[in-house]
Amino acid sequence: MAQSNYTISGYVRSATGNEPLVGATVGVPSMNVGTITNENGFYSISLPPGSYTLQASYVGYQTSSWPVVVSNVNQTVAITMTAAANQLKEVVVETNTLEQKLNQNQMSVEKLTTREVKLLPALFGEVDLLKTLQLKPGVQSGGEGTSGLYVRGGGPDQNLVLLDDAIVYNASHLFGFFSVFNSDAVESVELYKGGFPAEFGGRLSSVVDVKMREGNQERISATGGIGLIASRLTIDGPIVKDKASFIVSGRRTYSDIFTRQINRLKEGDEDYNPIPDYYFYDLNGKVNYKLGEDDELSLSGYFGRDFFGFKDDDFKFGFDWGNKVAALSWRHKFSPRLYANTTASSSSYQYTIKNEINVFSFRLTSDIKDFGLKTDFDLILDGGHSLKFGAMASKHDFTIGRLNFDSEDNSISLGAGSNYKATEFGTYVSDDYLINARWSLNYGLRFSGFNSGGKTYVGLEPRASAKYNISESVALKGSFASMMQYIHLVANSGASLPTDVWYPSNPGVYPQRSQQVALGISKLFGAGRFLLTNEVYYKWMRRQIDFRDGANLFVNDNLEQEFLFGKGESYGNELYFEKINGKTTGWVGYTLSWTYRTFPDINEGRRFPTRYDRRHDISVVLLHKLNKRLSLTGAFVYGTGNAYSLPVARFAFQDVEGENPSVVPIYSDRNSFRLAPFHRLDLGVVLKMRPKHGESDLTFSVYNAYNRRNPYFVYFEQLKDEQDQETLNFQAKQVSLFPVIPSVTYNFKF
Incomplete structure (x- = not known):
């Protein structure tokens, strides 16, 4: 007769504030059994009767062990973890947290x-x-x-x-x-x-x-910082101790206060060009309420907005954009083996451009609004199986290029724009299967669909990943994933203004699709102090969207006529070395990659690199603790310059006799040139203060320490004759954004 297993389950929380720790590893090393806490800090492990050592680890916290005895009954074991800077007294403290990354089934x-x-x-x-x-x-x-x-x-x-x-x-x-x-x-x-x-x-x-954090359940606390351009403040604490908590956080820049004052002082100066106003703010909030031992509610929200404005005598320009997000979640534990999380959410993004010239004004708006509902279930089965399944549905409302044009006396009033509605749905099931001490699998299937304009698209998205431990310090990993995307970004997010226009799939616009395979090897060495990971990947992308030359992306009632469709591919190798223990910690990352697109109507159908194709990408991050109060930090980045298009020749023609000739550029293959390589060094010093209450520090940092003038974009300047009449040549000019920038921030917590 087969031996029955029993379940140990509970929540993993921080000792400071009692907040859940998401993605913490909980396991029994002697049995090669383990799991990862879900988004609410909940874990569940199935074991036969016996005595075991339960181990929990989480980045930034002490790895800790507890003795447990599994008898003929399911148990609830609450785990409280202490930050790595503190010392534990009643549990065994271990330092190896890189082993957690080595043994996790999920790669990338x-x-x-x-x-x-x-x-x-x-x-x-x-x-x-x-x-x-x-x-x-x-x-x-x-x-x-x-x-x-x-x-x-x-x-x-x-x-x-x-x-x-x-x-x-x-x-x-x-x-x-x-x-x-x-x-x-x-x-x-x-x-x-x-x-x-x-x-x-x-x-x-x-x-x-x-x-988001859930807020301190034991006492009121405040965290914040005062910097050169922005300040922030977060307050959290209990509403009802050990039952309900809250957190409220706000941040705002204030450079606009200084620019407005400068503009007022210079008002009336004919040679003065006003400085544009810019500021942003954001607000976060969350409330948690424990209904009982098996039920919790949480309500979280975010609201943020950016404002950019310029005002001159006869011209006024304004631009603002931002998000509104809200989520109401109900978490319910049916049993030690079955857990559910249901979330109703609302999300919207909107941008608005306002322009006033003399007596005329216009307002251009685009936005997307979502209302969604999703339910996720976690089910622990015997035999090393952990099932996850659920479903979701959401409703999308799109407003694209809504234009209002008015005169001061309302004698002229025009409007334009498009509205679209869509419904998206999906259901999935996956299994995290621990076969034995060496092999583990995660495999699943997602079925998704989208309806808009009377057209319904559906797709199957298989996913699979596997891990094989060659030894205690070496693991091989592989994965395959198929993904569908039903909404598309029309404007280029790389533009200087984020005029993002989201557009739905419909009878004339097919959903995008990708398949990706990846293989990797991880090696733990130096007595567990270092982790080296190498991954290779290949990704195929279909139905990629680009735009015709000279496309009108705004105030266009037939935007689809501007679309072009093609395919893409990306492949590369990612090398990663990390150390997270000791006085000196950090990581080194190197990526070698190629990214291409192919469109029948672009570049004569020949493959071309994308603007963000970057052959080499290097990052080095180091943190060194000199003593208990003083730490040094540094980050160096290097990347191959972005690909872009430049004219290789120009021809001039004169359509009206006696007038200056017009010059027309001639381009070669798309994105056949490169900007100069990008590299930058940032340095920082963190000095911990000794306040009477709480904690505080002064953070000194230098952005772009050696004043590298990295390219933002390149333009061409016309070189003319002495009479400023005839164009003799064109000279390329580079525009850079940031020189060396020192800053200091005072951070506090009490």
């Missing part, structure tokens, strides 16, 4: 906590989660002054960005220099570059899963 995953991010030097003293992700192999930015992530050859619209399971459509502030995620309000960020779990869908290239 990067995980960050705010504890790690806050140690790195940052632009203007503001740490940023997404910018830190760009220091990982396989992840690129478009360069300074551009927004969006470019993951393994995908475009910025091919990343699914989630905040507590609600979609964030534009995750950037300040034209891409900052993300919308306030680090004080975020618990963790997970980036999936490949081998996507079946519960995620709707994008081709990556998933960025951001989880």
Whole structure:
């Protein structure tokens, strides 16, 4: 007769504030059995009767062990973990957390906590989660002054960005220099570059899963910072002790206060050009309520907006954009083996351009609004099987290029624009199967669909990944993933203004599709102090969208006529070396990659590199702790210059006798030239203060320490004769954004 197994389950929480730890590893090393906590910190393990040592590990926390005795009954074991800077007294403390990364089944995953991010030097003293992700192999930015992530050859619209399971459509502030995620309000960020779990869908290239903090359940606390251009404040604490908690976080830049004052002082000066106003703000909030031992509710929200404005005597220009996100979640434990999480969410993104010239004004608006519902189940079975299954549905409302044009006396009033509605749905099932001590599998299937304009598209998206431990220190991993994407970004997110227009699949626009395979090997060495990982990948992309030359992307009632469709491919090798223990920690990442697109009506059908094709991409991040109070940090990045198109010749013609001739550029293959390589060194010093209450530090940082003038874009200047009449030649000029920028930020917590 087969021996019965019994379940040990519970929540893994931080000792400070009692917040759940997402993605913590819980296992029994002697049995080679383990699991990872879900998005709410819940874990469940099935074991036969006996005495065991239960071990929990999490990045930034002490790896700890507890003795447990499994008898003829299921048990609940709550696990509390202490930050690595503190010492535990009643449990065994271990230091090897790289083993967790070696043995996780999922490959091509990067995980960050705010504890790690806050140690790195940052632009203007503001740490940023997404910018830190760009220091990982396989992840690129478009360069300074551009927004969006470019993951393994995908475009910025091919990343699914989630905040507590609600979609964030534009995750950037300040034209891409900052993300919308306030680090004080975020618990963790997970980036999936490949081998996507079946519960995620709707994008081709990556998933960025951001989880907000739940708030301190024991006492009121405040965290914040005062910097050169922005300040932030986060307050959290209990509503009802050990039952309900809250967190509220806000951030605002204030450079506009100074620019407006300068403009007032210079008012009336005919030779003075006014400085544009710019500022952004964002607000985060979350409330958690424990209904009982098996039920919890949480309500989280985000609201943020950017404002850019310019005003002259006869001209006024304004531009603003931002997100609104809300999510209501109900978490229910049916039994120690069955757990459910149901989320209703709302998300919207809108941008508006306002322009006034003398007596005329116009207003251009585009937005997307979503309402969604999803349910996820976790089921632990005997025999090493952990099932996850669920379903989702969402409703999309698109407003594209809504234009209102008016005169001051209302004698002229015009309007234009398009509205579309769509429904998206999906269901999935996956199994995380621990075969034995060496082999583990994760396989699943997602069925998705989309309806708009009377047309319904459906697709099957198989996913699979496998891990084989050659030895205790070496693991081989492989994955395959198929993804569908039903909505498309019309405007280029790499533009200086983020005029993002989202467009649905319909009878004339097919959904995008990708398949990706990846193979990797991980090696733990140096007594577990170092981890070396190497991954190779190949990704095929179909039904990619580009635009005809001279396309009118705005105020166009037939936008589809501007679309061109083609295919893409990306392949490369990612090498990663990491050390997370000791006085000196950090990582080195190197990516060698190729990214191409092929369109029948572009470049005469010949394959061409994308603008963000980057042959070499290197990042070096080091953190050194001199003593208990003083730490040094540094980050160096190098990347091959972005591909772009330049005219190789020009011809002049004169259509009217006596007038200056017109000059027409002649281009060669698309993106056949390269900007100069991009490289930059950032340095930082963190000095911990000794306040009477709480914690505080001064963070000194230098952005672009050796003043590298990296290219933002290139333009051509006409060189004319002495009479400024005839064009003699054209000279290329490079525009750069940031010189060396020092900054200081005071951070506090009490």
